[in-house]
Amino acid sequence: MTADWDARFEALVRAAAHRFPADADLTPDTELLDWGLDSLAIVGLLAGIEATYGSGLPDEALNYDTLSTPGALWRAVSALPGV
Numbered sequence: 001m002t003a004d005w006d007a008r009f010e011a012l013v014r015a016a017a018h019r020f021p022a023d024a025d026l027t028p029d030t031e032l033l034d035w036g037l038d039s040l041a042i043v044g045l046l047a048g049i050e051a052t053y054g055s056g057l058p059d060e061a062l063n064y065d066t067l068s069t070p071g072a073l074w075r076a077v078s079a080l081p082g083v
Contacts, residue, residue: 003071009049009077016044016045018036020035028069028074031069032068049077053082
């Protein structure tokens with residue numbers, strides 16, 4: 001499965017999942033919680049998404065399923081107005 005997100009999204013996710021190897025491919029199925037995405041990193045990631053894309057995720061998207069993988073998170077982000 002190939003990623004269809006933009007470089008800004010990938011940079012945000014890589015920064016939040018800080019233990020993910022810099023030289024490894026971030027795939028839609030990468031388990032972010034295994035790579036350092038904890039509650040503090042989630043707050044930073046959500047703030048970064050809002051600053052980057054001009055809109056925050058709706059409350060109903062703030063759950064384990066949405067935040068568990070880059071693919072799931074990108075589906076939520078790409079549904080934001082203007083993305």
